[in-house]
Amino acid sequence: DSGVTQTPKHLITATGQRVTLxxxxxxxxxxxxxxxxSLDQGLQFLIHYYNGEERAKGNxxxxxxxxxxxxxxxxxxxxxxxLGDSALxxxxxxVPPNPWDDTQYFGPGTRLTVL
Amino acid sequence: AQTVTQSQPEMSVQEAETVTxxxxxxxxxxxxxLFWYKQPPSRQMIxxxxxxxxxxxxxxENRFSVNFQKAAKSFSLKISDSQLGDAAMYFCAYxxxxxxxxxxxxLIFGQGTELSVKP
Numbered sequence: 001d002s003g004v005t006q007t008p009k010h011l012i013t014a015t016g017q018r019v020t021l022x023x024x025x026x027x028x029x030x031x032x033x034x035x036x037x038s039l040d041q042g043l044q045f046l047i048h049y050y051n052g053e054e055r056a057k058g059n060x061x062x063x064x065x066x067x068x069x070x071x072x073x074x075x076x077x078x079x080x081x082x083l084g085d086s087a088l089x090x091x092x093x094x095v096p097p098n099p100w101d102d103t104q105y106f107g108p109g110t111r112l113t114v115l
Numbered sequence: 116a117q118t119v120t121q122s123q124p125e126m127s128v129q130e131a132e133t134v135t136x137x138x139x140x141x142x143x144x145x146x147x148x149l150f151w152y153k154q155p156p157s158r159q160m161i162x163x164x165x166x167x168x169x170x171x172x173x174x175x176e177n178r179f180s181v182n183f184q185k186a187a188k189s190f191s192l193k194i195s196d197s198q199l200g201d202a203a204m205y206f207c208a209y210x211x212x213x214x215x216x217x218x219x220x221x222l223i224f225g226q227g228t229e230l231s232v233k234p
Contacts, residue, residue, distance in 0.1 A: 002159075033221060043206060043224040056219045088158060092222075102148065102215055104222060106160035 003027065004093050004107035012113045018079040021110045025072055025093030031055075032074040033094075033104060034066055038087035049074055081114045088112075117142040119209050121225035128197045129233050135182075136192045136228045138207030146212035149183065149190045150222070155203040163205070166190065168212075194230075202232045 003026035013019055025032050034046040036059075045058035049068035060066075063081075068074040078085060088111050092104040118141045128134035140149070151163040166174045166183050174181050178198075182191045194201055207225040214220040 031218075035222070042226050043222075045221040045223070048219055048221060050218050056214070056221060058221060090160060092160075094220075102210065102220060103162060103165070106152075109158050109160075111158075 002105040002107065004091060004105050006089075006091055006107035006110050008110060009108065010111050010113070012115065013081060014115055015081055015083060017081050017114075018077065019081065019112065021076040021078070021089050021091075021112070023074045023076070023091030023093075023107055025074070025091075026105055029093035029095055029105070030072065031094045032068055032072070033092045034060075034074070034076050035090045035092065036087050037090065037109070038084075041087075043090075046076070078112070083114050086112055086114045117144070117147075117209050117211065117223050119207050119223050119225040121207055121228050123228045124226070125229045125231070127231045127233060128194070128201075130197055130199060132197055133193060133195045134197055134230065136194075136205050136207075136230065138190045138192070138225055140188050140190065140207070140209050140225075142188070142209065142211075144211055144213060148210045148212065149181075150208040150210065151179070151181070151192045152206045152208060152224075153201075153203045154206065154227075155200075160206075164192070197232050199232050199234060202230060204229050 005024045030051045037043045046060040048056040066076045088109045090109045092106045149166045153161045164176045178195045204227045208222040
């Protein structure tokens with residue numbers, strides 16, 4: 001158990017809908033990273049938040065957005081869902097980016113199926 | 116931009132034998148970290164081993180060791196005495212030290228190698 005929690009575990013929805021994925025980082029971790037794992041794109045970085053502020057964006061679609069709240073949990077919002085958005089979404093957390101302790105701890109993921 | 120390539124989509128090893136998974140990467144940076152993550156059927160991402168680019172000594176964690184060739188930009192994972200529980204997808208990943216200093220540091224993953232272990 002990494003200490004990172006993600007809810008829900010599974011999500012099945014229809015095209016055009018909107019969903020919210022939630023991530024709670026390990027206690028004390030200020031950084032949250034979101035990754036998408038799909039069959040055709042592999043594991044890709046989406047977005048990084050540090051202590052409530054967006055730090056970096058990767059291959060994140062405009063239909064997707066995220067935020068990190070004062071209690072440090074993060075939410076990834078996916079809207080106008082398409083079949084191709086079906087994937088496993090991971091969040092990972094780490095202590096304040098520190099060259100000497102930089103391990104990213106992954107949550108169990110949320111499997112999103114868009115029908 | 117940095118890239119990570121795993122050229123072996125699938126590998127197979129006999130239980131108790133040794134197997135080596137390959138990974139190459141491309142970067143113009145001199146300081147970075149390299150990782151191997153394991154993803155078993157449960158889909159949980161588990162850190163296996165990490166290597167700091169400034170260290171010449173290859174990292175070792177029990178039965179897992181790496182062969183880090185910085186000039187060749189190669190980072191292979193050797194699993195000794197393979198066990199049934201080693202069967203999983205293995206991902207090689209890169210992380211920029213410069214990004215970490217700038218309070219970032221995303222992981223860049225390779226495509227993965229599916230390892231099966233035969234009893």
